[in-house]
Amino acid sequence: MTTHSHSTGHQAPAGAAHAPHPHESAHLHVAGEATYVDDMPPLAGTLHAALGLSERAHAEITALDLSAVRASPGVVAVLTAADIPGENNCGPIVHDDPILAAEHVQYCGQPIFAVLAESHDAARRAARRASVDYADLPAVLTPEAAKRQQAYVLPPMHLKRGDAPRALAGAPRRLAGEFRVGGQEHFYLEGQVAYVAPREDDTLQVWCSTQHPTEMQRVVCHALNLRSHRVVVETRRMGGGFGGKESQSALFACVAAVAAHRLRRPVKLRLDRDDDFLISGKRHGFHYAYDVGFDDDGRVRALKLEMTSRAGFSADLSAPVATRAVCHVDNAYYLSDVDIQALSGKTNTQSNTAFRGFGGPQGAIVTEYLLDTIARELGQDPLAVRKRNFYGRGERDLTPYGQTVEDNVLPELVDELEASSGYWRRREAVRAFNADSPVLKKGLALTPVKFGISFNVAHYNQAGALVHVYTDGSVLVNHGGTEMGQGLNTKVAQVVAHELGIGLHQVRATATDTSKVANTSATAASTGADLNGKAAEDAARRIRTRLAAFAAARFGGSPEAVEFADDTVRVHGNAIAFAELASQAYQARVQLWSDGFYATPKLHWDRLSMTGRPFYYFAYGAAVSEVVVDTLTGEWKLLQADLLHDAGDSINPAIDIGQVEGAFLQGMGWLTLEELWWNPDGRLMTHAPSTYKIPATNDCPPVLHTRLFDNRNREPTILRSKAVGEPPLLLAFSVFFAIRDAVASLADHRVAPPLVAPATPEAIMRAVTATRSPRGVPGEGRTAPAK
Incomplete structure (x- = not known):
C-alpha cells in the first residue's frame, strides 16, 4: 500500500495568493493541447536541420568530404563553420565554444556540419554519409587526469578562512581521503529544439526551448553580425529544462538561425534523444581530496578540500558552478578554518553546464560525507554529530565566504522532523531488524539543507x-x-x-x-x-x-x-x-x-577573494530516508521518506510540494541510479533511455510524507515566500547516506563504507566488500588517518 501525505504546515487563506491553485497549463498538459516548439504548425517552405557529429574525442580534422551528404535525397544545403558570417562561438562567458567545429574536434559528438533537408528523416540520414579523416590527439577523460596534467578551462578558485594548516595540525583527530560523485543527464521530456523564420528587412523570429531567451538573442546576433533589435526570441514553455537549456540551447538556436538567414527559409532543428545525449553537457561530476580535523565530539576544527570537476572541453558555466560549489561546502555547518580549492578540469567530453542546484549539491555533499565518516570513526549516530556542527545564532554564524547566517531555522526544523518522523524509534527498529537479518540490511539517515538563493553575479539579479x-x-x-x-x-x-x-x-x-x-x-x-x-x-x-x-x-x-x-x-x-x-x-x-x-538588494561579491554576500537569504530543509539493501546483489529499495522543507510563506503550496518531491526524486536519481559512462575512446555509452536510467514510478517510496515548514521569510521577498526549485534536490542526500548506513551495519557502524555516487548496485557491492575488510579499497573514497 502506498501512502502519501502532504501538508503545508499552516492553513492557507482563500484568495489568489498563498493557496494551492492548479498549474495554469495543467488542463492543456493532460489534454495534449499545450504547445511546445515541436508542436507548432510547420511554416511554408520549412527546412529541417540535422547535425554531423565527431567520431573522435580529440583530433585534428585532416579531410572533410561532404559530397555524399549534399547528394542525398531531399538535401537542400550543407553548412560548415565557414558559412557562419559572424563569430563561430556560443560560449556564454568564455569564447571557447564553437558552434561548428572547424579544424579540430574536442569531444566525441561535437557538431562539425549541419544538413538542411526537406524532412527531418532526410536530414538525419544524410548527416551520416559524411567522410571525415582524423589525426588523433591525446584525450583527457576524467577530472583526475585533468588534475594530473594541470589542464583546466578556468583559473583555480581558492577560498581561505582562518589558518587551516595550523588548525589541522592541532586537531585531536584527523582524517584524509578521497570521494567522488558522478554527473547527471538532464533528461528533460522535451529535447533541444529551435525554429527560426526569416522576416522582412533582415530580421529573424526565433522560437526556442530555452531558459535564457536574451542569451539566445545575443548569440544569434553574434553569429550573424546583427544588432539585437533585429532578432526576436520567444519561449512559451519548455518540457523541462533543469539548467540544460540555459546556455546549451545556444548551439541549436545559432545553427537554425544561420541556416534560415542564409537560405531565406524557415529552419527547424530538433534533436533526437541520442544526439541530445551525445552533444549536450550534463551536471559536473566532482572528485574530492580532503583533510579534515575534528575533536572527540565530532566538531570540525579545520578542513582542507580540493574539488576537481569534470568541466568538459570548454568553460560554459563552469565558473558559476564552481563558485556555487565553494559557497555550499558549509551546507548547514559552521566551519571556522578552511582552505577550499575548486578546479575546473578540462576534459575531452561534453562541456558540462548548469543543472538544478548549479554546483551547490556537489559542494554540500562532501561535508555531509565527512560528518557521516566522522560519526563512524567516533561510534556515534550521524545525526548527533551533524547537530553539534550546526550554525549557531549570534555566534558560529559566519559562513567561510563572510556572509552572516541571519535567518537560521534549522534547529527548529530538524527537531520538528526528528519528532514527526520518529527518527530515534526507527533507529532502534532498524538495529533490531539488522541484528536478525544476515543478508538484507536497513539504513536510516536524516540530513539537513541550507541553500543560498540569488545569482552569484549581482547584476543577474x-x-x-x-x-x-x-x-x-x-x-x-x-x-x-x-x-x-x-x-x-x-x-x-x-x-x-x-x-x-x-x-x-x-x-x-x-x-x-x-x-x-x-x-x-x-x-x-x-x-x-x-x-x-x-x-x-x-x-x-x-x-x-x-x-x-x-x-x-x-x-x-x-x-x-x-x-x-x-x-x-x-x-x-x-x-x-x-x-x-x-x-x-x-x-x-x-x-x-x-x-x-x-x-534584489543587499548583494555584493568579490570574485577574487571569494567573499561577500552572494545570497539574499537561505532556504532550509531536512529529510529522513529509510532503505533496505541486499548485501548479496547491491540492490536496494527506498522504504520511506519524510520531507520537511522551508518555502517561506508559500505562494502556492501545491506547486511547492510538487517541486519538493520532484527535486527529491531527481536528486535520488543523481546519487543512486544515473551513471554516465564513457568508453576508453571517449564515447558516451549511456546515451539513451536503454542505457541511462532515471527514477521511475517503482522507485518512489511506498510511504512518502511531505510537508512545508511554517516559516515566513524575514526578507521582504515576493509575498514573503522562498525559492523552491533547487534547494529540495539536496534532500536526496538522506537516501545516499541511508544506503551507506545500511552497509555500515555490516561492521556495527564502526567502519565508514567507501561508497561513491552514484550508489549503483556495483558501487554498493564494492562498498560492502570493503566494509567487511575494513582496510578499504584504494581509490574508492577510502578514509584513513592522515600522516
Missing part, C-alpha cells in the same frame, strides 16, 4: 514585467522568466491577481518574448518567482495606484483608503466592480498598463 488591464477587467502579464513546468507563470499570475484584488481566472500570462521585456536574466538559480514575481507586483501596484487615485477623485475619500478585493473596489462607502472601474478609468484616459522592475 534583476527582472522586468509588463501588466495590461483591459476594459473588461481581464489582465495580461508578460515577464522575463521562462516556464519549464515549475509553475512560474502560475505564481506570477497569482501575484498580479493578489495585488489587484481580482480572481486568478482574470489573469493570463503570455509567452516570454525579448521584444516585450528586454535584457532578461536566465530563469535559473531558483530566482524565477523571486525576481519576476516582484517585477510583476511592481507593475500591478503602479496600475492599482492609478486606479485608486481615480476612484478617490470620482467617489471621494483618499486613495490610500481604497480597497481592492473579491473583484470589487470599495471606495468611500461605494462598491464598484473592478471591470467597471477599469472601463471608467479608460474613458477618463487613465493609463491601464505599466512596466515593473525589481533588483
Whole structure:
C-alpha cells in the first residue's frame, strides 16, 4: 500500500495568493493541447536541420568530404563553420565554444556540419554519409587526469578562512581521503529544439526551448553580425529544462538561425534523444581530496578540500558552478578554518553546464560525507554529530565566504522532523531488524539543507514585467522568466491577481518574448518567482495606484483608503466592480498598463577573494530516508521518506510540494541510479533511455510524507515566500547516506563504507566488500588517518 501525505504546515487563506491553485497549463498538459516548439504548425517552405557529429574525442580534422551528404535525397544545403558570417562561438562567458567545429574536434559528438533537408528523416540520414579523416590527439577523460596534467578551462578558485594548516595540525583527530560523485543527464521530456523564420528587412523570429531567451538573442546576433533589435526570441514553455537549456540551447538556436538567414527559409532543428545525449553537457561530476580535523565530539576544527570537476572541453558555466560549489561546502555547518580549492578540469567530453542546484549539491555533499565518516570513526549516530556542527545564532554564524547566517531555522526544523518522523524509534527498529537479518540490511539517515538563493553575479539579479488591464477587467502579464513546468507563470499570475484584488481566472500570462521585456536574466538559480514575481507586483501596484487615485477623485475619500478585493473596489462607502472601474478609468484616459522592475538588494561579491554576500537569504530543509539493501546483489529499495522543507510563506503550496518531491526524486536519481559512462575512446555509452536510467514510478517510496515548514521569510521577498526549485534536490542526500548506513551495519557502524555516487548496485557491492575488510579499497573514497 502506498501512502502519501502532504501538508503545508499552516492553513492557507482563500484568495489568489498563498493557496494551492492548479498549474495554469495543467488542463492543456493532460489534454495534449499545450504547445511546445515541436508542436507548432510547420511554416511554408520549412527546412529541417540535422547535425554531423565527431567520431573522435580529440583530433585534428585532416579531410572533410561532404559530397555524399549534399547528394542525398531531399538535401537542400550543407553548412560548415565557414558559412557562419559572424563569430563561430556560443560560449556564454568564455569564447571557447564553437558552434561548428572547424579544424579540430574536442569531444566525441561535437557538431562539425549541419544538413538542411526537406524532412527531418532526410536530414538525419544524410548527416551520416559524411567522410571525415582524423589525426588523433591525446584525450583527457576524467577530472583526475585533468588534475594530473594541470589542464583546466578556468583559473583555480581558492577560498581561505582562518589558518587551516595550523588548525589541522592541532586537531585531536584527523582524517584524509578521497570521494567522488558522478554527473547527471538532464533528461528533460522535451529535447533541444529551435525554429527560426526569416522576416522582412533582415530580421529573424526565433522560437526556442530555452531558459535564457536574451542569451539566445545575443548569440544569434553574434553569429550573424546583427544588432539585437533585429532578432526576436520567444519561449512559451519548455518540457523541462533543469539548467540544460540555459546556455546549451545556444548551439541549436545559432545553427537554425544561420541556416534560415542564409537560405531565406524557415529552419527547424530538433534533436533526437541520442544526439541530445551525445552533444549536450550534463551536471559536473566532482572528485574530492580532503583533510579534515575534528575533536572527540565530532566538531570540525579545520578542513582542507580540493574539488576537481569534470568541466568538459570548454568553460560554459563552469565558473558559476564552481563558485556555487565553494559557497555550499558549509551546507548547514559552521566551519571556522578552511582552505577550499575548486578546479575546473578540462576534459575531452561534453562541456558540462548548469543543472538544478548549479554546483551547490556537489559542494554540500562532501561535508555531509565527512560528518557521516566522522560519526563512524567516533561510534556515534550521524545525526548527533551533524547537530553539534550546526550554525549557531549570534555566534558560529559566519559562513567561510563572510556572509552572516541571519535567518537560521534549522534547529527548529530538524527537531520538528526528528519528532514527526520518529527518527530515534526507527533507529532502534532498524538495529533490531539488522541484528536478525544476515543478508538484507536497513539504513536510516536524516540530513539537513541550507541553500543560498540569488545569482552569484549581482547584476543577474534583476527582472522586468509588463501588466495590461483591459476594459473588461481581464489582465495580461508578460515577464522575463521562462516556464519549464515549475509553475512560474502560475505564481506570477497569482501575484498580479493578489495585488489587484481580482480572481486568478482574470489573469493570463503570455509567452516570454525579448521584444516585450528586454535584457532578461536566465530563469535559473531558483530566482524565477523571486525576481519576476516582484517585477510583476511592481507593475500591478503602479496600475492599482492609478486606479485608486481615480476612484478617490470620482467617489471621494483618499486613495490610500481604497480597497481592492473579491473583484470589487470599495471606495468611500461605494462598491464598484473592478471591470467597471477599469472601463471608467479608460474613458477618463487613465493609463491601464505599466512596466515593473525589481533588483534584489543587499548583494555584493568579490570574485577574487571569494567573499561577500552572494545570497539574499537561505532556504532550509531536512529529510529522513529509510532503505533496505541486499548485501548479496547491491540492490536496494527506498522504504520511506519524510520531507520537511522551508518555502517561506508559500505562494502556492501545491506547486511547492510538487517541486519538493520532484527535486527529491531527481536528486535520488543523481546519487543512486544515473551513471554516465564513457568508453576508453571517449564515447558516451549511456546515451539513451536503454542505457541511462532515471527514477521511475517503482522507485518512489511506498510511504512518502511531505510537508512545508511554517516559516515566513524575514526578507521582504515576493509575498514573503522562498525559492523552491533547487534547494529540495539536496534532500536526496538522506537516501545516499541511508544506503551507506545500511552497509555500515555490516561492521556495527564502526567502519565508514567507501561508497561513491552514484550508489549503483556495483558501487554498493564494492562498498560492502570493503566494509567487511575494513582496510578499504584504494581509490574508492577510502578514509584513513592522515600522516
